[in-house]
Amino acid sequence: MIIYLYDGSFEGLLTAIYEAYYRSEKPEQIMAQDSYQPDLFSQPRVIATDSDKAGKVYDAIERKISHEALEHVFYVYLSELPGLGTLIYRYLQFGWRVGADINGHLSLEPVREVLRISQKVGVERHRMLGLLRFKKIQGELYYAPFEPDYNIVGLMAPHFARRLADQNWIIHDLKRGLAAFYNQERWLIRELANNTGQLNWEENEAFYQELWQNYFQRIAVEGRTNRKVQRQFMPARYWRHLIEKPTQ
Amino acid sequence: MLLVEVLEKLNILSAAAKYDVSCSSSGSNRKNKPGGVGNAAASGICHSWSQDGRCISLLKILQTNFCVYDCAYCVNRASNDLPRAAFTPEEVADLTINFYRRNYIEGLFLSSAVWPNPNQTMEALLRTVKLLRTQYRFNGYIHVKAIPGADWRLIAETGTLVDRMSVNIELPTSESLQLLAPQKKRENILQPMKLIGSQIVESQEERKQSRKAPSFVPAGQSTQLIVGATPDTDLRILQLSESLYRRVHLKRVYYSAYVPVSTNPKLPTLASPPLNREHRLYQADWLLRFYGFEAKELLNEASPNFHLQLDPKSDWALRNLHLFPLEVNKADYRFLLRVPGIGVKSAQRILTARRFHSLDFEDLQKLGVVMKRARYFLTCKGKYFGQIPYREEAIKEKLLAKPTKVENYTQLALFSDVENQQPVQDALTSITGEL
Structure with missing residues (x-):
């Protein structure tokens, strides 16, 4: 199982998503380096943060999906919950396929999950x-x-x-x-x-x-x-x- | 400022203000100005919750609780023997600013008893508000009471400085007013409300033309009705609210379960405030404002009061079973809103979600529909999931509120006498005043 590891920053996460698109070796999970625990079956790939690549992903989310989607992704990142890297990856994969309509697809697990977590972060902020x-x-x-x-x-x-x-x-x-x-x-x-x-x-x-x-x-x-x-x-x-x- | 003196005044004048239930800080987007402090948040922000579960958003105080009126239902009535005090405008401004800078509050809710006459009372309120807005450069939320009987020019000037104004009707009919507050006339209360209402509409029109036009009470006008101090029915109360929303463009009507503050023989003796009835009125109020219902659909002369074990929407739906069950994948938004268990948000989610695929029973749960009520009134792709015969009595039995579970916070000791513990009278949620 291929796992991409990023440095924990938002830029790092976006870089990992960039690499997941362009490398032939697709990851099954994306996670922050310090939450990774080695086991027999996983093959970690450390991704070096690159602000150019991160910037491209950032623009691509805003342009090809929506500003709203970008905000949800950032809020989910701030939740610091386990599994957020992979979740955001799945959400964006789907998002680039369907575009601005993404958040209407409530029957899809990653969409629902992103909206749920993003809402929890938003609620705590408001509180x-x-x-x-x-x-x-x-x-x-x-x-x-x-x-x-x-x-x-x-x-x-x-x-x-x-x-x-x-x-x-x-x-x-x-x-x-x-x-x-x-x-x-x-x-x-x-x-x-x-x-x-x-x-x-x-x-x-x-x-x-x-x-x-x-x-x-x-x-x-x-x-x-x-x-x-x-x-x-x-x-x-x-x-x-x-x-x-x-x-x- | 002397601590003891201000502390004492604050204690007296906040205790006197607490029966006013409104504490909403929403609906205004007043901006801060360079060199100023504060702004309003359109969504409103609650800063704390008091022991009665109500949201604290504004510093809610009276300018004074000296009063010339002797209204039987009111804690501040002239004949009531209680400590009296009055704030100076400077004291109110200083408290507001210092609470605000520490983020205790969203702004000020300033009310007053009437002393020595309506004009001088209104003048005092205006002075305080002006001091805050000009000298203290305060741009946070301000809600002020308009005093019935005061000169319109004073009320109008105050309106240009504040975010919300309210005039409390308190008693829904002239007969009740005559009984409990004989010094007040219904016309005198309604007149400033109408004037404020039309001024708000006018200023909204002007601001459409030019964004620089001055604002007037941008967060709208509200009022409060006391529930349970008089024999008025829910129907009378709801009809009054309906006409206030339609004709005077009120933003909110608040309902306040009467808390016994007097042993006047004209008042009913209540063991506890009628919180359940208040709750039903709030539910019905929401149905009027956001769900397209009319008062006459919900109640009539034959049954003029709400069912205490059944929410108003379920009650209405049971009486109109011929309109249901509704097919979720086809129904119009207006009809979706009328299904018990579907709210504004879940109805909107249904509309969005069904653009992409047709919805199943399981999908509805994920969209936030309350299935324990909605299931009896819906079909999904033609299938009915109620699992009981589609008859009024059968459904009603399922919908009737179960007796409230007794909540008791005392921890059970090994040998405590369980029999002797008092059940809590009413474990109902109270309305927070947040929109």
């Missing part, structure tokens, strides 16, 4: 746009730590760059050691280790946190308490970085 909490640090800087299931920090940054355009902020994905930095002009993503050390909060920070916690308690109508629905919309794994404290 986190609401659940992210900034804290103000001395020196006019707002800092928001979070631990999303998927690698969505890059999907969230543009929203906050438009919205909180006149403040400096950092959105820190503690799970992946990545952060989006914004300086009132542009944002970029860099690695940022987890041990940020002791941060010095601005003097009013505790005051607004307390106001918000109080507000959160008071706004619920007692006669209608419904923790089940609360947890359904706001799963407990996200509570850690909230300011308000939903009780168990």
Whole structure:
């Protein structure tokens, strides 16, 4: 069984898909190098990332299928789920055959799967746009730590760059050691280790946190308490970085 | 600002505002401006969910809870002995901005009790909104109450600054109003709604001509009706909603199950708020707005209230079995929408998917159709999958809601007395106010 291995980057994945098209040795699977475990039957082929080749695949998805398909592929890539390389490969193989209509073919497994995963990533992004909490640090800087299931920090940054355009902020994905930095002009993503050390909060920070916690308690109508629905919309794994404290 | 003072005011004025159920932040795409803070997201964004399961999207507070009115159903009525407070415009603006910059909220929902008269109340609201928009350069979402009886010029100016406005009708008929809020007149409530409605339509027309034309209440107008405080039937309530949607172009009507806040003899004594009835009204409201139903199809004078164990669409379908079963591969979109278990999204998916191949029973499940309801009303390639006789009683028995499973969150100890545990009264989902 031929397996193409890429370096884990989006460019790497697109390069692997390029090679799968032009090499005579077709892969049965495409996966990131560090998730590959050697066994007796597999024949790994390491694909070197090449931005020209990746660019060609990128254009070909957009031109010959649709911009929407490109977005779905990128979202699936950000899910970091096992098997995503092969799934995207199958989806695109089919996509280049049928073109822009691809997402109507819901009876096909790869199409349904890509749409399902892409939607999950999109849902988490939307959820986190609401659940992210900034804290103000001395020196006019707002800092928001979070631990999303998927690698969505890059999907969230543009929203906050438009919205909180006149403040400096950092959105820190503690799970992946990545952060989006914004300086009132542009944002970029860099690695940022987890041990940020002791941060010095601005003097009013505790005051607004307390106001918000109080507000959160008071706004619920007692006669209608419904923790089940609360947890359904706001799963407990996200509570850690909230300011308000939903009780168990 | 003094912590204790602001904290106390916030506690008083948010507790007083919580019975207003609207918290939607959708429908506006206001952009941020250079040097400003905030924008609106057309989809709306929920920032938290409170202990009652409702979405928190806006900072929902009253400018003041001092009130000249004495409406029996209202917690802020003049005769109610409770702590009173008033925010200054600066305090509201400061809270909004600081919550917004920390991403706690999507914007502000500012309401007010009436003190000392409608004009001065509306002026205070306008001052706050203006302060936020101009001095604080805030471009996030703002929802403001229009105060009935206030000068139209004040309301109109406020409308040019905010995203949504609402006037609460609260009680669906003049008789109910006469009984519980004798100081208020139905006409005075409806008049500003009509004016706001026509101004919205006018401004939409102008903006079609020129994109630079000023916006007026771009996220539309909404209102709220209390359910269960008066003997009004579901039919009366739904007919009122229907005419508000059609004639006044309302964006949303909210329904609020009456939570007992008073022991006034004119009010019913309820063990718990009628959440199930509220839920049915919301379902019917969706049928009016997105499914092409009319109020008179769903209810009539002979049966003026919704079936509590059966959703309004299933109820309607059972009474109209002669229109079913429907062939999924041929049916018109309008009819697909009328099938219990098929929603707007799944109907659209069916249309897309059947362009490529004809659909089977299994396909429908994958498209998100709720088969436990839809199966009795559909055929796929001519085949019926209901597996029971096509008769009203037989299907009805299958569709009737099973008694709600008792949910109890206390963990069972080894020797706990199971008999003594109280079942939770109503485990129904509440509506989040998100569109």
